[in-house]
Amino acid sequence: MSYIKPIEDEVIFRLYDLYNGDIRSIMSAIRDIIGQYGDKLVTPPLSLDQAMLLLGHERVAQIERATTLSESQMEVLRFFVQNGKELSQADASRLFGKSPSNISSYYFKPLKEAGIIEEKRREGKSVFWGLTTHYEPLKWVYGSRVEVHKEIEKSAKAQPSLFEEMRT
Numbered sequence: 660m661s662y663i664k665p666i667e668d669e670v671i672f673r674l675y676d677l678y679n680g681d682i683r684s685i686m687s688a689i690r691d692i693i694g695q696y697g698d699k700l701v702t703p704p705l706s707l708d709q710a711m712l713l714l715g716h717e718r719v720a721q722i723e724r725a726t727t728l729s730e731s732q733m734e735v736l737r738f739f740v741q742n743g744k745e746l747s748q749a750d751a752s753r754l755f756g757k758s759p760s761n762i763s764s765y766y767f768k769p770l771k772e773a774g775i776i777e778e779k780r781r782e783g784k785s786v787f788w789g790l791t792t793h794y795e796p797l798k799w800v801y802g803s804r805v806e807v808h809k810e811i812e813k814s815a816k817a818q819p820s821l822f823e824e825m826r827t
Contacts, residue, residue, distance in 0.1 A: 665693050670710040678792055688796075691717045708799075715800035718793070726773045731755075735766045736775065740797045745779045745787035 666689065678684035692705065692713045705713070722728070728736065735751065751766065752759045767788060770776040779789040790797065 664704045665689075666705045666710050667707060669707045670705065673707055673711065677795055684792070688714055711796055711799040714796040715798070718796050719800060722773070722775065722794075726769065726775075728769060732766055732769060736770060737801075739770075739776060739788075739790050740801050743790075743798060745789040747782075747785045747787050749785060 670692075671685065671689075674685045674688050678688070692710050695713050695717060722736075735755065738751075738754070739746065746754075748759050748762045748767065751757070751762045755762070755766075757766070767776065771788075774791055775794050776788045777791045778786055780787050
């Protein structure tokens with residue numbers, strides 16, 4: 660009996676590391692990745708980059724379905740995704756120029772209630788927040804956008820644009 664391998668083995672290894680071996684989370688992530696294909700047959704197997712990008716897009720869709728974040732709340736979420744750092748309320752207040760009470764109630768609370776961020780650690784009275792493991796794949800979406808922009812810039816430098824050629 661033969662089987663169809665939908666994803667490369669390295670995807671499973673990455674998910675294993677991401678979810679600390681939690682089989683339910685790993686299987687859920689695989690279901691989310693493959694589910695984006697519907698009834699279509701996945702051939703050849705999805706590479707690590709393809710699978711993680713699909714998982715990241717699925718997490719973006721989850722956020723859009725489950726929340727109604729304002730643009731400024733999305734800015735805070737983008738910080739967590741782009742920088743991959745833990746952030747305290749005091750740090751967020753300085754970074755975004757908002758009062759600490761607004762950071763807690765307006766910015767962090769909806770992200771926490773939606774399960775997007777969680778408390779990572781405490782230092783004295785400071786609480787540091789970061790993405791939950793479920794939403795870590797958002798980093799692949801951002802990372803792929805950065806890579807696409809680099810490729811576009813590289814291509815633009817290598818080839819003069821049509822408009823530049825028309826001016827001469």
